[in-house]
Amino acid sequence: MDLAQIAVMLAAAALYLMILPARWRGWALMIGSVVAIYWLQPSLAIRWLDYALPTAILAITMLGWYFTLPQDVKPMRADIAAFTVTILIVLTLSLTRYIDVPLQLTTRPPPLETVAAALAALLLGGVLLRRFLPPKALLWLAMIGLIVLFGVVKTPALAQEAARLLRLNAGQDSTLAAGSELAWLGFSYVAFRLIQTIRDRQSGILPALSLSEYLTFIVFAPAFTAGPIARAENFTESFRALPGMTGRDAQRITVGLSRIAAGMFKKFVIADSLAAFSLSPVLAEQAQTTGSLWVMLYAYGFRLFFDFSGYTDIAIGLGILFGILLPENFDRPYLKNNITTFWQSWHKSLSDWVRFYVYSPLSRSMLRRKPKPSNYVIIFISTAATMVVIGLWHEVAIPFLIWGVWHAGGLFTHKVWSDKTRAWYRGLTAGRKRIWTAAGVLITLQFVMLGWVWFAMPTVNQALAVFAGLFGLNLGGAP
Amino acid sequence: MTETEVREKLRQFILADLIKDPKYALTDDEGVVSGGLIDSFALAEIGVFAEQEFNVYIPDPDLTVAKMNTLNLMTARIMRDIK
Numbered sequence: 001m002d003l004a005q006i007a008v009m010l011a012a013a014a015l016y017l018m019i020l021p022a023r024w025r026g027w028a029l030m031i032g033s034v035v036a037i038y039w040l041q042p043s044l045a046i047r048w049l050d051y052a053l054p055t056a057i058l059a060i061t062m063l064g065w066y067f068t069l070p071q072d073v074k075p076m077r078a079d080i081a082a083f084t085v086t087i088l089i090v091l092t093l094s095l096t097r098y099i100d101v102p103l104q105l106t107t108r109p110p111p112l113e114t115v116a117a118a119l120a121a122l123l124l125g126g127v128l129l130r131r132f133l134p135p136k137a138l139l140w141l142a143m144i145g146l147i148v149l150f151g152v153v154k155t156p157a158l159a160q161e162a163a164r165l166l167r168l169n170a171g172q173d174s175t176l177a178a179g180s181e182l183a184w185l186g187f188s189y190v191a192f193r194l195i196q197t198i199r200d201r202q203s204g205i206l207p208a209l210s211l212s213e214y215l216t217f218i219v220f221a222p223a224f225t226a227g228p229i230a231r232a233e234n235f236t237e238s239f240r241a242l243p244g245m246t247g248r249d250a251q252r253i254t255v256g257l258s259r260i261a262a263g264m265f266k267k268f269v270i271a272d273s274l275a276a277f278s279l280s281p282v283l284a285e286q287a288q289t290t291g292s293l294w295v296m297l298y299a300y301g302f303r304l305f306f307d308f309s310g311y312t313d314i315a316i317g318l319g320i321l322f323g324i325l326l327p328e329n330f331d332r333p334y335l336k337n338n339i340t341t342f343w344q345s346w347h348k349s350l351s352d353w354v355r356f357y358v359y360s361p362l363s364r365s366m367l368r369r370k371p372k373p374s375n376y377v378i379i380f381i382s383t384a385a386t387m388v389v390i391g392l393w394h395e396v397a398i399p400f401l402i403w404g405v406w407h408a409g410g411l412f413t414h415k416v417w418s419d420k421t422r423a424w425y426r427g428l429t430a431g432r433k434r435i436w437t438a439a440g441v442l443i444t445l446q447f448v449m450l451g452w453v454w455f456a457m458p459t460v461n462q463a464l465a466v467f468a469g470l471f472g473l474n475l476g477g478a479p
Numbered sequence: 480m481t482e483t484e485v486r487e488k489l490r491q492f493i494l495a496d497l498i499k500d501p502k503y504a505l506t507d508d509e510g511v512v513s514g515g516l517i518d519s520f521a522l523a524e525i526g527v528f529a530e531q532e533f534n535v536y537i538p539d540p541d542l543t544v545a546k547m548n549t550l551n552l553m554t555a556r557i558m559r560d561i562k
Contacts, residue, residue: 200538200540203536203538203539203540204538205538205540205541231540340518352543355519355539356539356540356542357539359523360522360523360526360539360542361539363520363523364523364526364527364539367523367524367527368527368530368531375520378520379520382520415518415520418518422515426515
């Protein structure tokens with residue numbers, strides 16, 4: 001979110017709180033979020049794509065709701081109304097092809113009949129799948145479909161091939177195709193929320209959700225770009241309380257605005273200042289001394305924290321203004337005294353997600369085996385799988401894979417260490433514990449910062465060159 | 480199975496298999512995870528124990544510190560679904 005987008009959302013929040021009748025708040029959040037995902041999506045070089053991608057998000061979200069609806073539950077009138085309103089918004093936006101509107105919601109969309117035909121085919125396909133597939137198979141198919149789509153979007157070579165096919169389809173020069181052209185805003189978070197609802201439906205813990213609740217949960221504008229990933233039951237609790245919320249509640253407005261102000265300061269003042277000397281391929285090439293590289297690395301680590309936690313503060317603050325309580329995502333992660341607590345306090349909603357849907361099910365499936373593997377084998381495999389998923393979630397590329405393995409190694413080492421030293425640690429005096437805690441904070445911070453090298457450098461060779469530079473070696477490349 | 484039986488079976492499992500200190504005086508409302516006695520992996524072990532011992536499946540998002548930190552919380556969660 002940039003400053004203009006935050007300003008528009010604040011203006012929308014003011015109208016929402018001051019003018020809108022309370023009973024329309026849920027509808028306003030749904031309609032506002034549906035329109036906002038077109039507005040937030042950056043324009044793309046491939047024809048129609050910046051219109052097609054948000055439309056695809058809405059279509060797969062509505063299918064996600066329909067597929068996770070219990071078999072004995074039929075859509076209600078309110079669901080049909082929410083569906084109709086959403087489709088009308090999508091079709092109306094496609095009419096901006098024919099008229100010039102002052103609001104830049106999307107670049108030139110495809111013709112109305114193309115949009116209508118594509119939506120009809122997709123939704124009809126969904127209806128037929130639900131009708132003819134057994135419920136369990138349908139949910140698994142939906143989940144596999146999302147994972148495959150996620151894999152295509154996140155793997156540069158596959159994204160490039162997809163871009164090439166889209167360019168061919170649009171009658172554009174396919175030789176110019178690049179993976180970056182598939183910059184699908186919000187998709188990483190949308191996909192994870194959708195997978196979450198499918199998995200929760202399989203476990204029987206997904207609450208009954210109306211289409212407007214489900215749709216707003218998946219595409220809620222303040223959290224659309226970069227999270228946090230709420231839990232459906234918590235989101236719905238806030239959503240259902242909206243009609244009873246006091247609009248002009250000075251305390252809530254103050255809390256929301258202060259949170260947004262704090263987030264803006266972190267993101268636009270601190271993080272943006274640090275960006276000037278944060279580690280990057282270009283700056284790493286120019287570094288003259290080991291000390292300057294360390295400064296760049298720490299600047300990078302702190303910029304990442306202030307940028308992301310600042311963004312989260314803004315999202316949470318906007319959520320508070322709109323009456324939706326979003327989960328916290330950071331809890332002073334760089335002050336933690338071991339890597340396990342670091343991961344319980346860094347991007348918490350994503351780490352919770354992978355713990356619930358990767359780590360825990362994988363560990364449990366191995367714990368059930370007879371003969372059961374040793375606990376350390378189970379922990380090693382589950383931790384590695386979990387951290388690799390977190391790494392590849394950013395992009396399917398070797399440096400992110402190594403970053404995931406780096407943290408898995410840290411987590412596993414800490415697990416073995418804490419098992420071996422737990423009794424000894426409990427027997428320490430308070431003073432000794434403080435010394436060990438301080439040492440733990442320094443070691444954890446250093447480990448996390450070194451891990452960011454894999455994050456900042458796009459290739460393994462560039463990352464290795466930075467490591468060499470950090471430790472005063474020169475392997476021949478940069479720096 | 481009564482609530483007391485469930486609680487005692489859980490207590491024995493936690494002391495013998497997770498904390499590995501059968502003499503530890505674990506109270507019913509003591510935070511086992513927040514107190515550092517067990518870690519989040521042990522929650523997965525408790526999940527499997529609940530399946531095998533009580534035939535209760537606890538979904539993964541319910542295996543959290545907030546929901547499973549004490550013997551009382553674990554017992555209540557299992558009693559909710561026990562047949």
